[in-house]
Amino acid sequence: MTISRGARRPTIADVAEAASVSRTTVSHALNGIGKVDPRTRERIKKIAADLGYRPNLRAQRLRRGEARAIALASSMPFAVAGGPSRLGFYMEVAAAAAERALVHEYALVLIPPVQSGSALYTVDIDGAIVVEPAADDAAVAQLRERGLPYVTLGRPTAPDDDAPYVDLHGGRVVELLLDHLRAQGARRPALVVGAGTRHSSVDARAAYERAAAAHGWTPVVACAPEDGGEQAGYDRCAALLTEHPGVDALCVLVDAFAVGAVRALRDAGRRVPDDVMVVTRYDGLRARTCEPPLTAVDLRLDRAAADAVELLLGRLGAQPGAGAGEPATGAGVRAGGDSGGGPVGDSRSGSVGRTVGRSGDDGERAGRGVPAPEPRLVVRASSLRR
Numbered sequence: 001m002t003i004s005r006g007a008r009r010p011t012i013a014d015v016a017e018a019a020s021v022s023r024t025t026v027s028h029a030l031n032g033i034g035k036v037d038p039r040t041r042e043r044i045k046k047i048a049a050d051l052g053y054r055p056n057l058r059a060q061r062l063r064r065g066e067a068r069a070i071a072l073a074s075s076m077p078f079a080v081a082g083g084p085s086r087l088g089f090y091m092e093v094a095a096a097a098a099e100r101a102l103v104h105e106y107a108l109v110l111i112p113p114v115q116s117g118s119a120l121y122t123v124d125i126d127g128a129i130v131v132e133p134a135a136d137d138a139a140v141a142q143l144r145e146r147g148l149p150y151v152t153l154g155r156p157t158a159p160d161d162d163a164p165y166v167d168l169h170g171g172r173v174v175e176l177l178l179d180h181l182r183a184q185g186a187r188r189p190a191l192v193v194g195a196g197t198r199h200s201s202v203d204a205r206a207a208y209e210r211a212a213a214a215h216g217w218t219p220v221v222a223c224a225p226e227d228g229g230e231q232a233g234y235d236r237c238a239a240l241l242t243e244h245p246g247v248d249a250l251c252v253l254v255d256a257f258a259v260g261a262v263r264a265l266r267d268a269g270r271r272v273p274d275d276v277m278v279v280t281r282y283d284g285l286r287a288r289t290c291e292p293p294l295t296a297v298d299l300r301l302d303r304a305a306a307d308a309v310e311l312l313l314g315r316l317g318a319q320p321g322a323g324a325g326e327p328a329t330g331a332g333v334r335a336g337g338d339s340g341g342g343p344v345g346d347s348r349s350g351s352v353g354r355t356v357g358r359s360g361d362d363g364e365r366a367g368r369g370v371p372a373p374e375p376r377l378v379v380r381a382s383s384l385r386r
Helices: 012-019 023-031 038-051 057-064 089-103 138-146 170-183 199-215 226-243 255-267 285-289 301-316
Strands: 069-073 107-110 127-131 150-153 165-167 189-194 221-224 249-252 277-282 295-298 333-335 338-340 369-371 376-379
Touching (some): 012 038, 138 150, 150 301, 165 301, 170 189, 170 199, 226 249, 249 255, 255 277
Parallel strands (some): 150 165, 277 295
């Protein structure tokens, strides 16, 4: 029944004629609307598939008043989110989010870093995922002005932002890194974070201060500007080493800063990890290709990004896709990228409406947070002393 190659595309009229029904019935059957007998609906779908019929997506969008597109946006500059290769944190999230969106027949629009201007005013979208918004996030401001629904990947920190979010376990990640450094002999670790109000920085500082109080460390916290990238990390860590020469470990949250920190240590004649250990948050290309390779954390961004898509599409009325809301697996420790060690966390539900806090993560708000899968420590040469 399939129309041969080179012939005109089959139309809804062709399907109606083959099924001996009206075009309205075909439209209702293929779009899941109207009162069509289930057996008739399935028969029409089969005939349409046999004919090779494909609906006019543009006409469908116009008819429904939908763009069938969602955006991925962030105010995080590429200097830290992607770097020159553009293959960092932001692009890993984008790849996983695009794949999950397509399952629902939505396109993903990738928005360059939103600092100001009109980045989100000119795209035709139904909603957006905002990656790690700051308290005064420009992307959030533009979405609100347009009246578009959004969710966030990472806890929003603005007091008035009640958007649903996928929790990236900001505090738990730092606990994993600091516990590892302490096990390797660190007694004077310092924390280096981005200057700003993203949850990763806010939660990291809170977790670090708790650990310092618990273990009797003198807190040393340094901030570097995000848009400075690797050089900002170099400059800030070089100054930190001068100000605090006794520091024996650096927990550098931004991977670009961590690479700069390793250079600063080398230029100061300090060996990694013998004199100063270095760890970072995101197990991406920078962490794996640094010399020495950096101990980092697998944030399970593929699952977290997919969960953020499901959360947003739930707000838009789409049905959950396969795999949405599956329990997260327990956290483990991997050495050099291979699985190993036993679980150190518990299973979690990924369902909306249940917020799960861990070890005092700051700012958890009941009913809005969907926990991402437990982060996993990936131990590499930059912190291995024993």
